[in-house]
Amino acid sequence: GDSVTQMEGPVTLSEEACLTINCTYTATGYPSLFWYVQYPGEGLQLLLKATKADDKGSNKGFEATYRKETTSFHLEKGSVQVSDSAVYFCALSHSGAGSYQLTFGKGTKLSVIP
Amino acid sequence: SQTIHQWPATLVQPVGSPLSLECTVEGTSNPNLYWYRQAAGRGLQLLFYSVGIGQISSEVPQNLSASRPQDRQFILSSKKLLLSDSGFYLCAWSVPIGERETQYFGPGTRLLVL
Numbered sequence: 611g612d613s614v615t616q617m618e619g620p621v622t623l624s625e626e627a628c629l630t631i632n633c634t635y636t637a638t639g640y641p642s643l644f645w646y647v648q649y650p651g652e653g654l655q656l657l658l659k660a661t662k663a664d665d666k667g668s669n670k671g672f673e674a675t676y677r678k679e680t681t682s683f684h685l686e687k688g689s690v691q692v693s694d695s696a697v698y699f700c701a702l703s704h705s706g707a708g709s710y711q712l713t714f715g716k717g718t719k720l721s722v723i724p
Numbered sequence: 725s726q727t728i729h730q731w732p733a734t735l736v737q738p739v740g741s742p743l744s745l746e747c748t749v750e751g752t753s754n755p756n757l758y759w760y761r762q763a764a765g766r767g768l769q770l771l772f773y774s775v776g777i778g779q780i781s782s783e784v785p786q787n788l789s790a791s792r793p794q795d796r797q798f799i800l801s802s803k804k805l806l807l808s809d810s811g812f813y814l815c816a817w818s819v820p821i822g823e824r825e826t827q828y829f830g831p832g833t834r835l836l837v838l
Contacts, residue, residue, distance in 0.1 A: 644826070653730075653814055654768075654829040699768070703825060711758075711783075712827055716767040 612637040616700045616715035623690055623722050631685040631718045633674075633700035641702040643667075643676055643683040644712070648697045657685075657698070690722045726751035728830040730815050736836045743788075743802040745833050747815030750796065755817040757798040758827060759790055763811040774798060810837045 617632040635643065642661045646654040658667030663678035672687045683700060700715040727750045737743060749755050759771040770783045772790035780790050787806060791799045798815060812834050816827040 642825075646829075653832040654816075656826060656828060659826060703827075711770055711773065712768075714768040 612641070612702060612704055612713045614700050614702055614713055614715040616698075616718055618716075618718070619697075620719040620721060623720070625692055625722055625724050626689045627722075629685070629687040629690045629694075629720070631698055631700075631720070633683045633685065633715060635681050635683065635700075635702050637681075637702055637704060637713075639704065640678075641704050643674070644701045644703070645672070645674055645683070645685050646699045646701060646714075648699065648717070650696070654699065690720070692722045692724055695720055695722045726817070726828070728815060728817055728828060730813075730830040730833050732833060733831065734834045734836075736838065737805050738838055739807055740804045743800070743805050743809070743835070745800040745813055745815075745835075747798040747800075747830055748796055749798075749817045752796070752817070752819055754795060755819055756825070757792060758816040758818075759798065759800050760814040760816065760829075761811045762814060762832075768814070772800070805837045807837050810835055 613636045615634050644659045645657040647657045648654050658669045660667040660676035663676055666675045674683050674685045697717045697719045699717045701712045703712050729748050756775050758773045760768045761771055762768050772780055772782055774780050774792045777792055788802050812832050814832045815830040818825045818827045
C-alpha cells in the first residue's frame with residue numbers, strides 16, 4: 611500500500627539557518643503531495659502542495675518540488691524563524707471509493723532557537 | 725470563505741463512559757468529511773470518511789462510530805470509551821477539485837480517557 615517516510619526529528623536550528631526536511635513516498639499511480647504544519651495545541655494547516663511531477667509548491671518561504679524519479683517531496687526554507695517552530699507532516703493523497711484519502715508521514719518536529 | 729468547527733476543544737472522560745464529538749463546516753456544500761486520530765508518537769490515523777449524508781466508511785475496526793445527520797455535520801461517537809481512545813481528534817473537509825482533492829483540518833478535540 612501507499613506510504614510516506616519522512617526524516618526523524620526533532621530538528622533544532624538557529625534562527626536564519628537553512629531547513630531541509632526529507633520526505634519520500636511509495637504509491638501507485640500519480641498521487642498529489644502535501645506538506646501540513648501543526649503549531650502547538652492546534653490542528654493541521656495546509657502549507658503547500660503539488661499535484662504532478664516537477665510541480666513546485668511554495669508558501670511562506672517554504673518550498674517543495676515533486677520529484678517522481680526519486681519519489682521525493684523534500685521541504686526547504688532558506689532562512690527559518692522562531693515562529694516556524696512546529697511539527698511538519700508530509701502526506702500523499704490517493705483515490706478510493708469516491709473519496710481521496712491522505713496517507714501521512716509520522717511528522718518532524720522543528721524547533722528554532724533565537 | 726469556508727470554516728470548520730470542532731467541539732469540545734478538550735474533554736476528560738472516565739473509562740466506560742460515552743463520547744460524542746461534533747464537527748461542522750460552513751461556507752461549502754456537499755463536502756467530503758473525515759475523522760482522524762492523532763495519538764502520542766503515532767502520527768495521524770484516518771478513522772472514518774463520508775462522501776454524503778448517511779454515507780460512512782470505516783478505515784479501522786474499533787469501538788468508535790461516526791454519523792453524518794446533515795450535509796455539513798459529522799459526529800464521532802462511542803458507547804464505552806477505552807483508555808486507548810485517548811488522543812487528539814481532527815475533523816477535515818474537502819471538495820473535489822478536478823481529479824485532486826485537498827483536505828482542510830479543524831482545530832481538533834483533545835480527549836483524555838482516565
